Amino acid sequence: MNVGFIGTGSMGTLLIEAFIASGALSPAEVAVSNRTYAKAQALADRYPGMRAEFKNAETACGSDIVFLCVKPHEFIHVVEDIKPVIRPEQIVVSITSPVLVSHLEGELDCKIAKIIPSITNKVWSGASLCIYGDTMEEKDKKRLESLFTHISEPLRIAESYTRVVSDLSSCGPAFMAFLLQKFIDAAVEETGIPRSEAVKVASNMLLGTGLLLTEGRMTPEEIQARVAVPGGITAKALQLLSRETEGVFNDLIRTTHDKYREDLIKVTTAFYGEEVNGQ
Template identity: 80%
Template structure:
């Protein structure tokens, strides 16, 4: 299997590196392109056998799966770059949530999927959210999911829930890391404990909590109940947290959804506007 990556920025390079490190792909199976060729070449130079291509079309040509790891407003140009070289049996995968399956199906004569990865895939953990177009049959889906399973747990979702599930899976690590950082900073400020020590303890706690919620089979409520003795220190602090954070995560989700709708409108305008102008 040959795989092309168009875009070698933060998430594109993360996926490439994780897939190679996990043994899912060898460098010789990968072709990469980037708006700035030097960045693609720098990545390819690190992995003997990987091909850095000057054009997106060359990265797509001959690849069984092509990942589009680019910003929303770069999609129309990238799609125009590759459409003439694609074959019906190739799979094009967008990793960008505001780019809809319908946007790509309206432009490309091939199989279409959308995958929302997570930074946790860097350590072969977390989920890959999978959404499929109409021409993806079960064999195609299994081929893509078998690849992703080396670095994640592939989960099939409905496209209408892309944004909120992305909040939990893809944006979530940043949100939780922000809260953990605030927790550690407060511990340092209030007690004088060394920051490295506090971060080491807190990070181990976060890992253990994640295992309780997955392998341990506990729910968040059950973890709280097991830790917080009625009338105790944890219970008092939880009461304060509930009061002070009431509605915060509702606002967070409204914020991400508003930005998503803004980006979706711009992407739709780029695709639909091009079609209208071409009539």
């Protein structure tokens, strides 16, 4: 299987590294291209056998699966690059949430999917969110999911839930890391504990909590109930957190959705020249 990656930024590189490290792909099966060729070549130099191509069309032409790992405003240009060489049996995968499956289906005569990865895939964990176009057959879906199973748990979702599920899966690690950072900062400031110790303890706590939620099959509510003794220290602190964070995550989701809609309008305008169906 030959797999092409157009775009070797943060997420494109993460996927390539994770697929190779997990054994899902060998370097010889991978071709890469980037707006700056030197960046693609630098990545290929780290993995003997990987091919760095000068043009996006060259990456697409020789690949069974083509991942588009570029920013929303760059999509129309990449699509124009690869459109002349794409074949109906190929699978083109967007990893960018504001680019709709319909955007790509309207321009490319091939099979279209959208898969939203997460930074957690770097350590072969977390989910990958799978959305499929009408021409994707079940065997095509299983082919992609077999690839992503090496680094994640592939989950099929409706495209209408792309943004909120991306908040939980892809943006979530940054949100949880921010809260953990604030927890650590406060511990250091209030008690003088060495930061390195606080980071180690808190990081292992977060890992263990994740395992309770996944392998332990506990719900967030169950964990709180098991830890918090009525009238105890944890219970009192949870009351504070509940009071002080009221509405915060509602505002967070509204903020990400507002930005998503803004980007979606820009992408739609780039593809069609105007907003379509009010999007």
